[in-house]
Amino acid sequence: MPTNIDIAIIGAGPTGLCFAKALADTGLKITVIERQTEAALAEPAFDGREIALTHHSAQLMRQLGLWERIDPQAISALRDARVFNGSSLLSLNIGPENIRARNTRSENTASENTASKNTALADTQHSELGYLLANHLIRKAAYAAVKSSPAITLRTEAQVLNIQTDANQAQITLADGEIINAKLVIAADSRFSETRRAMGIAADMHDFGKTMMVCVMDHPISHEHTAWEWFDYGQTLALLPMNGLRSSVVITLPPDEMNQLMTLSEEDFNHEVSARFKQRLGVMRLSSTRHTYPLVTVYAKRLIGQRFALIGDAAVGMHPVTAHGFNFGLTGLASLSAEIKAAAAAGHDIGGASLLLRYEKTHRRNTRPLFLATHAIAKIYASDSPPAKFLRASAIRIGNRIAPFKRAVAGFLADAH
Numbered sequence: 001m002p003t004n005i006d007i008a009i010i011g012a013g014p015t016g017l018c019f020a021k022a023l024a025d026t027g028l029k030i031t032v033i034e035r036q037t038e039a040a041l042a043e044p045a046f047d048g049r050e051i052a053l054t055h056h057s058a059q060l061m062r063q064l065g066l067w068e069r070i071d072p073q074a075i076s077a078l079r080d081a082r083v084f085n086g087s088s089l090l091s092l093n094i095g096p097e098n099i100r101a102r103n104t105r106s107e108n109t110a111s112e113n114t115a116s117k118n119t120a121l122a123d124t125q126h127s128e129l130g131y132l133l134a135n136h137l138i139r140k141a142a143y144a145a146v147k148s149s150p151a152i153t154l155r156t157e158a159q160v161l162n163i164q165t166d167a168n169q170a171q172i173t174l175a176d177g178e179i180i181n182a183k184l185v186i187a188a189d190s191r192f193s194e195t196r197r198a199m200g201i202a203a204d205m206h207d208f209g210k211t212m213m214v215c216v217m218d219h220p221i222s223h224e225h226t227a228w229e230w231f232d233y234g235q236t237l238a239l240l241p242m243n244g245l246r247s248s249v250v251i252t253l254p255p256d257e258m259n260q261l262m263t264l265s266e267e268d269f270n271h272e273v274s275a276r277f278k279q280r281l282g283v284m285r286l287s288s289t290r291h292t293y294p295l296v297t298v299y300a301k302r303l304i305g306q307r308f309a310l311i312g313d314a315a316v317g318m319h320p321v322t323a324h325g326f327n328f329g330l331t332g333l334a335s336l337s338a339e340i341k342a343a344a345a346a347g348h349d350i351g352g353a354s355l356l357l358r359y360e361k362t363h364r365r366n367t368r369p370l371f372l373a374t375h376a377i378a379k380i381y382a383s384d385s386p387p388a389k390f391l392r393a394s395a396i397r398i399g400n401r402i403a404p405f406k407r408a409v410a411g412f413l414a415d416a417h
């Protein structure tokens with residue numbers, strides 16, 4: 001006997017779980033299909049990622065009931081950001097005042113949507129750019145929020161064999177033989193989404209040929225709650241300030257150099273990383289496991305299909321340099337869930353083509369310009385050719401004096417929609 005539900009979500013990552021939770025009180029029947037075990041979702045392992053969140057994202061997480069499930073001690077303030085280039089100590093400095101200036105300007109342009117305006121107003125009251133929070137804690141809070149909602153069923157250790165959609169319904173066949181009929185299928189199964197591929201949706205995928213390593217390190221000199229993005233020659237370094245004398249360290253290198261770094265003993269690793277950061281924070285000491293990720297960005301050619309939509313990284317897999325991935329995931333799920341809620345309340349089709357088209361248009365408009373701009377910045381700063389070096393240095397030098405440039409970069413760092 002097939003199971004009949006309203007919405008099937010494939011992927012119980014932070015985006016899939018938050019999307020389910022956003023619709024938990026609508027009376028809709030929702031099933032989340034995940035290949036990991038329930039235990040792995042309930043107690044997610046530390047994965048090295050510290051996620052920089054905008055005020056807007058924090059607000060959405062409060063509305064979803066996630067924020068209060070997280071220990072306030074685990075949340076650190078991101079007050080300022082500094083962008084360095086090469087060996088120069090000159091940096092582009094970005095603080096909350098740059099966002100305020102940007103938002104004041106955007107309030108004056110009547111074209112922004114209501115959500116943007118609300119965020120602009122919220123941001124003017126803050127003295128920091130945003131917050132920093134470990135990815136596994138977001139996942140844990142999202143799982144707990146979903147488990148408290150009777151309308152949501154979790155199918156873990158599940159493998160999707162087949163998906164078919166037509167004008168009336170979608171049908172998912174699982175490897176254990178279960179058939180699920182839904183009005184709408186949502187893919188939230190990562191930037192390498194198998195569901196996107198199964199639905200025949202192509203994606204622009206760019207492999208930077210680099211590997212990112214993330215870990216937590218202690219250091220004797222204070223970071224003063226400032227994030228660093230350091231586009232050095234031959235490597236990119238980032239530092240995200242955690243509470244105390246501790247930071248999340250992100251190092252981007254070609255894979256062979258990364259392999260060498262990963263196999264260093266802890267003592268040699270500490271020595272090597274302190275030297276790479278030119279001892280600017282003193283002698284750094286590893287205080288977590290080390291994790292690597294391939295640097296691949298993705299933008300799906302279409303964000304929707306018949307009774308089907310992509311959310312999270314499956315839709316837009318950002319370059320982490322501007323810390324937008326999950327921020328965009330939250331913005332997208334908020335706009336799609338708002339459309340679905342309105343349709344359900346009015347008794348309309350929750351998987352209808354016009355609803356999905358509106359989501360696609362909104363999410364593309366909110367993400368595409370920053371995706372392209374981030375991509376361009378990442379390419380210029382990854383290149384050590386003489387023209388690129390000139391451009392890189394000029395951008396930092398001139399950027400500090402030209403307010404619109406700083407506002408634009410502040411926008412990349414802290415205004416994810």
Ligand SMILES: Cc1cc2nc3c(=O)[nH]c(=O)nc-3n(C[C@H](O)[C@H](O)[C@H](O)COP(=O)(O)OP(=O)(O)OC[C@H]3O[C@@H](n4cnc5c(N)ncnc54)[C@H](O)[C@@H]3O)c2cc1C
Nearest residue numbers: 011013014015035051052189190312313323324325326327
């Ligand atoms: C180093 C690094 C730093 C980052 N820093 C930031 C930051 O500062 N700010 C920010 O906003 N973002 C950041 N991001 C991005 C952020 O981590 C992602 O945007 C976010 O995790 C995406 O969530 P998701 O739920 O869409 O996908 P994922 O987290 O990839 O989850 C996908 C889920 O789907 C499941 N799944 C996959 N395939 C299937 C299948 N076929 N069937 C069933 N289940 C499946 C997986 O097991 C997983 O649970 C960073 C990313 C990296 C790598």
